Amino acid sequence: MKKVEVKKVENEASSWTICLECKGRGKKSRGLTKKSRLLYQLAFDQFEKTNSEGTPPVLPKGHLHLCSKCSGSGLIPSTNPPTADNENYPHIAIIGGGIGGIALAVACLHRGIPFTLYERDNNFDARSQGYGLTLQQASKAIEGFGIVSLDEGVISTRHLVHATDGKVIGEWGVRKWIQPDVKTSSKRSNIHIARQSLRLAILEQLGGNDAVQWGHQLIDFKQGKDVELHFQVNGKIKTAKADLVVGADGIRSSVRKLLIGEDITPLRYLGCIVILGICPLSALEDSNNSLLDSATVFQTANGNERIYIMPYTSDSVMWQLSFPMLEEDAKTLSIKGPQALKEEACRRTQWHDPIPQILSATLEAQVSGYPVYDRELLKPELLEKSGQATLIGDAAHPMSPFKGQGANQALLDALALARGISRGCRPLSQWRKEGIRKSVLSEFESEMLERSAVKVKDSAEAADFLHSEIVLHKSNAPRRRL
Template sequence: MTRTPEIAILGGGIGGLAAAAFLRRTGLPSTIYEQASELREIGAGLVMAPNVARLLRRLGVLEELAHHVVRLEIGWEFRRWQDGTVLSAENLAEACERLYGEHTYTARRSDLLAALRKSVPDDSVRLGKRCVAVIENGDRPALRFDDGEVAEADIVIGADGIHSVVRRVIADSIEATYSGLCAFRTLVPAEHAPEIARRNAHTLWLGPGHHLVHYPISAGKLINLVAIAPAGDYSVESWTARASIEEFLAEFDGWDPRLLDLIRAAETPGRWALLDRTPLRHWSRGPVTLLGDAAHPMFPFFGQGAAQAVEDAAVLAQCLAAQPDDPVNALQNYESLRIPRTTRLQEVSHGRSRINHLPDGPEQQARDKAFSDSDPLVDSAWIYEYDADTVPPFHIDTVAR
């Protein structure tokens, strides 16, 4: 290929916009196709740990977010469910930059999406384009949309989420399995929240069969609240599904009264079944590849879902920029660089559900003592010190499949 490749990105969420922004940084234009009539990010908050914060800073996105983010002072603050006894806590204000050269922030997903949007030219985003099929056509795959349009490209990137259309081309159908867990997600106006939730802290409350996480977002105006509980027969995997405050409260009956006050002050919660998926062995087929949740959906226990999508985007852009004339090999390099890391995160996130939800007893007491004796910020160095901009983009030993 002697011309600039045409790159189509399916999905205009955080991963898709990040891919377009990083590609543009390397001089490669792209077109985003998004099925919604406007770019929006459903969901509430997210944690931007050093591994993603440094990438967003280099794009200018962190500066754009300056008036919306919260810089965490305390993190990995584990508390006991009944009375809030602190099991362990990290002084992020001092340790995070010293260890990893960057701070940890929290943000509202919609604010991050808006900041990323400013890194992408207006004319490179096409809204209201719902893809119904990916057509394999030699070196030029095509996207078929529900309005009848067919768009060809040299490279197709599936950043279209957990129900990805593009993934059907890459991998045989992998049925999601029932995890037995669901997530409640909601926001609380800070003025109605108890003081314990208004601090610049990322706090995790652990109890039998459940855990609950809260931290401030939107410059401290809102509290993001996520709770994991048994799903019962609930199996709806959708950001838009709703629950009632009464259902939410019932799951945490008997917990610390401050948590119950926090739940009572919340907006109508969303409820999302956590379905389990085996990690994919390959993300690419010819000039078609995957990114973010389309490639590696993971349980939210390490707060790395969005971060890994942004890392994917940075590495993918480097690989394509290194081999613009050989996109098939570039995509194979990309997946070989990313799959080991994301698979490990999928696996440790999966294992965390058991650790967080131990019933009270000897095993729980041993876990709590281990928390007090450990340093989670150092123990997770393999996550936070990773710099996607320094990953070698080219493996000469990669062989085209």
């Protein structure tokens, strides 16, 4: 097992503040080239000659390069975290204490942006242990939250695809393409980590549980000069105020429902169910199988069922079985609970070793399952009417789990929004007069929805082709549309 250490500095060694060199963006502009300036000037002169008819030329942006001062993280160590700047920045009400919501709070903390983080659960451990995540694009972005090491993270170096008899029909990863004695960079690798472990690592940047308003169920909010929010807390109604509301409250987002309604973009069933389980290697009689070396991801499929097994920690694996099922049948199976889910999973996967052994050894308490949903892509126009409120993560662009992009996109959303607020609401910006939507939200939402759209689309398509004959095509490449 290879642990993730982005740098040698420990997470708790220091607080963080934004790098003044790049203003917390991680990148700096080199400025426009002489050719770009000349082309723009020629286009602008031509525009003026036509008496300003048509569309005026847009001044191009300079090429960005990594900031050497902060190595691209946008942060530098600080003795203490910045003091919240209530005079210049808006106060953010973050609804949802999952990965995206906590990440946004951390990014705001580093920039002195005042915030309050609300979560409906009563405590951090209110939910089950959860599932494993694979950090892909976000494996670099986590440095932007001050996380310089992930002790619980595991890097995979081999990925195998099998037919049900164990025959390998696909293999990729650095162990196949690079000689064993060649040193590889962890920054180019996928990082596997338990959801709660990542969530805790981010929460620690806030100083722990006391930074979250636990047990706050959002009821509604009203927009005016500021936003008035109403929460149900211990059976009573509690009121709070903010300048901006950010819904980071998942696929069944209360904020989204209040802003857009459920009828315009309802949940969309993707035709399959997922059953998840976590199995400690110590529970297996034979844990010496080469597939269980804590650095291998493998999947097996038959054109209908498909199981994906990855390292969960250094001494356990997570499995994800999925297969097509009518929506009502999927709901019924899910409601029956862990015992029925495990029995169904075992019945469908009497395949090559060590799959039957892993599923059999998985405790029912570590089994869960659910029908797979997403939503139709949001159009920026729908959010344009949202005033002093916006959405991030699954609240904005829920997707199937089959591309492992949900947490990655939520982290990128959080960082982009915090950077947008820092830039758009800086002193002398007049954001209070212009409005937070014009100053920050419209640009942020446009970028977020464009970036995540392809991930939503690809994840939905994967729900089809991973449970079809396509997945059995022999190819040493990830299972995309072949």
